[in-house]
Amino acid sequence: MKIISYKLPPRNQKMKFNRIYALVLRFYYLFRHSWDRIGDAFYWPTIDLMIWGLTSTFFKSFAPNAPQIILIVLSGHMFWLIVWRAQYEITVNLLEELWNRNMINIFVSPIKFSEWVTSFIIVGLSKAAMSFPFAMLVVYLAYKIEILFFSWYFVPIILLMFMTGWWVGFFVSGLILRFGTKVQTLAWTFAWLIGPFAAIYYPVSTLPGWAQTIALFVPASYVFEGAREIIYNGYTDPTKFYISFSINLVYLILSIAFLYSSFKKVLEKGLVKVY
Amino acid sequence: MDILTVTNLTKKFGKFTAVNNISFSLREGEILGLLGPNGAGKTTTIDILLGVTKPTSGKITIFNLPFEENRVQILKQMNFSAAYINLPWSLKVWENLYTFARLYEVDGFKEKVQKLMKEFKLYNLKDKPTDSLSSGQLTRLYLCKAFINNPRLLLLDEPTAFLDPDVADLMRKYILKEVKTKKTSILFTSHNMAEVTEICDRVIFLNRGKIIAKDTPINLAMRIKFCRVRLFFDEKKKNAEELLRNYKYIFSLEGKEIVVETEEEKVGQLLGRLSLAKLKYSQITIEKPTLEDFFIKIAREKI
Numbered sequence: 001m002k003i004i005s006y007k008l009p010p011r012n013q014k015m016k017f018n019r020i021y022a023l024v025l026r027f028y029y030l031f032r033h034s035w036d037r038i039g040d041a042f043y044w045p046t047i048d049l050m051i052w053g054l055t056s057t058f059f060k061s062f063a064p065n066a067p068q069i070i071l072i073v074l075s076g077h078m079f080w081l082i083v084w085r086a087q088y089e090i091t092v093n094l095l096e097e098l099w100n101r102n103m104i105n106i107f108v109s110p111i112k113f114s115e116w117v118t119s120f121i122i123v124g125l126s127k128a129a130m131s132f133p134f135a136m137l138v139v140y141l142a143y144k145i146e147i148l149f150f151s152w153y154f155v156p157i158i159l160l161m162f163m164t165g166w167w168v169g170f171f172v173s174g175l176i177l178r179f180g181t182k183v184q185t186l187a188w189t190f191a192w193l194i195g196p197f198a199a200i201y202y203p204v205s206t207l208p209g210w211a212q213t214i215a216l217f218v219p220a221s222y223v224f225e226g227a228r229e230i231i232y233n234g235y236t237d238p239t240k241f242y243i244s245f246s247i248n249l250v251y252l253i254l255s256i257a258f259l260y261s262s263f264k265k266v267l268e269k270g271l272v273k274v275y
Numbered sequence: 276m277d278i279l280t281v282t283n284l285t286k287k288f289g290k291f292t293a294v295n296n297i298s299f300s301l302r303e304g305e306i307l308g309l310l311g312p313n314g315a316g317k318t319t320t321i322d323i324l325l326g327v328t329k330p331t332s333g334k335i336t337i338f339n340l341p342f343e344e345n346r347v348q349i350l351k352q353m354n355f356s357a358a359y360i361n362l363p364w365s366l367k368v369w370e371n372l373y374t375f376a377r378l379y380e381v382d383g384f385k386e387k388v389q390k391l392m393k394e395f396k397l398y399n400l401k402d403k404p405t406d407s408l409s410s411g412q413l414t415r416l417y418l419c420k421a422f423i424n425n426p427r428l429l430l431l432d433e434p435t436a437f438l439d440p441d442v443a444d445l446m447r448k449y450i451l452k453e454v455k456t457k458k459t460s461i462l463f464t465s466h467n468m469a470e471v472t473e474i475c476d477r478v479i480f481l482n483r484g485k486i487i488a489k490d491t492p493i494n495l496a497m498r499i500k501f502c503r504v505r506l507f508f509d510e511k512k513k514n515a516e517e518l519l520r521n522y523k524y525i526f527s528l529e530g531k532e533i534v535v536e537t538e539e540e541k542v543g544q545l546l547g548r549l550s551l552a553k554l555k556y557s558q559i560t561i562e563k564p565t566l567e568d569f570f571i572k573i574a575r576e577k578i
Contacts, residue, residue, distance in 0.1 A: 022377035029370040030363065033404070101361040105420070108325040109378045110350040269288065270319070270328035272359075 015115050023111070023119035024126070027093055031127070040088070041131040045081055046138050052077050053143050068231050074139050075147055075231070076200040076224055079161050081135060082128055083198075083220060084191055086165025089124035091172045091187035098181055103271055113260060121166060128162070153230050156241045157223055163248035164220045168194070170255035174262035199224050219247040276303045277339075278428050278460040279324070284333030286319050286484075293319040294330075295484035301428070304458035306450070308471045308492070311481035312574040317464045318357075320481070321430050324462070325355055337428060351379065356421035357432035358414065364406035368397055368416060371405055372423065379424035387423065394449065395419040396442070410437035418446060422453065429461045435470065443467075447474055468567035472496075478566070482573055492566045499564035499572060504535045504542055506549075507558035515554045522548060539563070 031037045056073040063069060097103045106116065139145050150157060172190045175183055197211060198220035204212055215221040222244035229236035279301040286294040294316045301307045309317050322328035324335060326346050335342040337349045362371045369388065376384035392398040395415045400408065408416065414437045421429060431450075435443040451474060453459045465471050471478060472492040480488040480495070488495055508515055508531060515533060519526050524545070526535040537545055542561060549556065 016380070018380050019378055022374050025377065026363065026366070026370075026374040029366045029374070033365045033367075096363070100363045101359075102363050104322075104325070104327055104355075104357075104360045105362060105375070106378075107327050108350060108353070108355045109375065110347045110380075111378060112347060264329075267327065267329040270322050272318075272322055272327060 015112060015118060019109075019111050020115045020119045020122065023106070023116065024122050027089075027096075027119075027123045028126075030096065041085075041127055042134055045131055045135045048077060048081075049074065049135060049138050050142065053139070057143070070143055071145055071149070071231055072228055073201050074143065074145055075150070075227060078132070078135050078139065078147055079157060079223070079227065080195070080198070080200050080220075082132060082158060082161035083165040083168065085128045085131060086121075086124040086162050087169035087172065087191050088165075088187065089127055090120040090166065090169025091176065091190075093120055093123060094173045094176055095181065095184055095187055098176070107271055113263060117170070117256065117259070120169070124165065124169070125162070132158075150227065150230055153226070153236065156238075156245075157227060160219065160223045160241065160244045160248060163245070163252055164198075164223075165191075167248065167251040167255040170252070170259045174255070174259040177259070177262040177266050194218050194220070197221060203228065217247065219244040219251065222247075277301065278303050278305075278337065279462070280334075280336040281320075281324070282334040282336075284320070284323065284335065285331045286316075286323060286328065287331045292484050294323070296333075297481070297484070297486050299479055299486065299489065301460050301462060303427075303460055304454055305477065306454060306461045306463055306475045308475035308478040309462055309464045309481065310468075310471060310478055310570060312570075314483075315481040316484040317481055318359075318432060319484075321355075321357075321432050321462065321464070324430060325353070326350065351424070352427045353430070354379075354421045354424055354426040354428075355430045355432075356417040356434050358417075358434070358436040359432070360417070361413075362405055362416065362420065364404070366405055367402055368392070368405060368408070369401040371416065372420060375420050376423050381424055384423075391419045391422060396445075411439060411442060414438050415442065415446070418449075425457060426459060429459055431461060431463045433465055434463070435465065435467065443470070450474060468565060468570055472566050480569075480573055487573060488569075495569045496564050496566045499568045500538050501536045501568075502539045502542065502564055503562040504537060504545060505529075505558075505560040505562065506533045506535065506556040507531055508533065508554070509557050511554050514552070515549065515556075518548065518552050518554065 052073050053070065056070045060066065060069045097106060136147050139147060148154060168191050172186045175186060197207070197215045197218045199207065199215060200220075204215045204221055204225055207215060222240040226236040226240040277300045281300070282298050284294055284297050285292065297320070299307070309320065311317050319328060323330045324342075326342065338352065340349060342349055366374070369392070372388045372392070373384065376388055381387050389398070392401055395418060397412070397415055397419060400412060405413070405416065414435065418434055421431065421434075435446055438446060447470065450461065454461065463471070463475060475492055478488075478490065478492050478495055479486055488498070506515070512531065512533065516526075516528070519533065519535060524535050524537060526533055528534075535545060
């Protein structure tokens with residue numbers, strides 16, 4: 001008689017790379033089959049950069065004393081592209097699971113909540129690693145502008161933009177989990193709600209008083225202010241970046257806590273009922 | 276050895292009680308049918324056992340471990356398939372299976388996926404996008420995913436719902452083989468009572484969230500006291516109807532047939548009465564009660 005014995009795998013609280021990689025792979029497979037996603041990564045950023053570049057070239061012809069206008073507008077747009085890309089990958093990938101009715105399959109597997117969240121961050125990073133250099137190339141070829149002009153400031157700027165994108169993405173995902181796909185439009189629009197207060201293309205001082213107060217709580221506004229200072233003066237006070245990092249960190253922790261509480265809330269009514 | 280133990284499980288959605296204080300267990304290598312009419316609480320029970328719906332109260336132990344505290348460890352050795360859950364549409368068949376094989380950390384996953392695709396007759400479809408598969412092919416893909424990690428505990432919610440009889444039969448044979456060779460324990464729901472009778476060792480009947488019967492499929496069917504006697508009359512059918520009416524039998528007419536519902540032990544008496552009245556039938560069929568009869572009775576709350 002054949003004796004079959006089983007052993008349970010050891011209990012392990014650590015995140016497992018294999019499981020994170022599985023989810024990253026799932027979105028990579030999706031990306032390579034989806035013209036929609038490829039368009040999001042390359043086509044739309046190119047169109048945006050062309051339109052904004054041509055518009056700012058036109059404005060420059062009226063303002064010969066503002067030679068940096070094209071660099072301000074295009075660098076602002078490119079950095080905002082990182083916020084957009086990071087939040088988009090989190091929210092749309094969540095929506096993708098809901099549209100496909102695949103959430104149950106994911107969460108009846110041994111995946112941990114932290115691994116699921118990490119996979120979204122990695123997917124966002126890798127997509128940005130594809131589309132941002134592409135956008136840099138477009139800007140260089142079309143307008144002879146080098147975004148690497150920002151030198152070492154480039155690193156904190158990129159990091160802070162990612163952080164903003166992540167907390168926006170996690171917050172919107174929390175809302176989608178709570179209210180389902182009827183609020184899915186937030187995945188495309190929510191980042192633009194904070195866009196005006198982030199002062200992407202103009203100084204915070206341009207905003208009306210009440211909006212300037214709101215801008216104080218928008219971490220991206222410090223980054224864009226700093227980036228403009230670098231363009232004008234070649235340097236900026238790093239305090240701006242420290243403030244942005246601190247606010248971003250608080251928002252990131254709160255947004256992940258909100259997403260986690262939304263997930264727990266959803267389990268009350270059943271994950272199968274979310275779509 | 277019990278693989279799964281459910282104790283006093285209750286789930287309320289507001290004022291509505293979907294699962295009402297149910298307790299049951301599933302032994303190693305056993306196939307347990309979870310049956311009941313629509314809205315009985317089967318899917319809610321399965322969702323709770325999978326950890327995707329939180330119970331209001333009750334205790335679940337899987338592999339002798341409390342489920343809530345050992346979720347990841349336990350889910351590694353469980354799997355699930357249901358007709359109402361999809362896999363990502365735009366991914367190819369092999370891509371979906373590779374993804375889940377990695378998610379379950381299957382050793383030698385490439386070979387495992389190849390083997391399963393062959394066993395589930397999906398190998399020729401491996402490069403097809405999932406959204407191009409027929410409903411039967413999709414069901415096979417979902418089952419293939421369910422067996423990808425050699426689960427010790429498998430929850431199958433109507434797994435053969437869209438399969439044609441031939442493939443459904445192959446799937447049942449595969450499930451039975453897994454149970455026999457690997458001692459897989461299966462919790463199984465289906466509306467196909469013949470299928471449940473064929474593969475389930477025991478059955479639990481749920482109605483309005485409560486367990487109203489637990490037994491083997493045969494024993495449950497035997498709880499129905501009535502059997503059906505189909506009598507085919509070439510002549511004197513009207514006289515036979517009159518006799519049955521006089522003796523207050525429950526019967527219905529189906530063409531030239533009269534279908535009489537009577538207790539199994541009183542079939543002899545019925546036939547004796549027809550004989551005494553010189554009413555000759557040309558054909559007779561006695562249908563014993565089935566699990567389906569039991570299901571219908573429960574759904575209509577006559578038990």
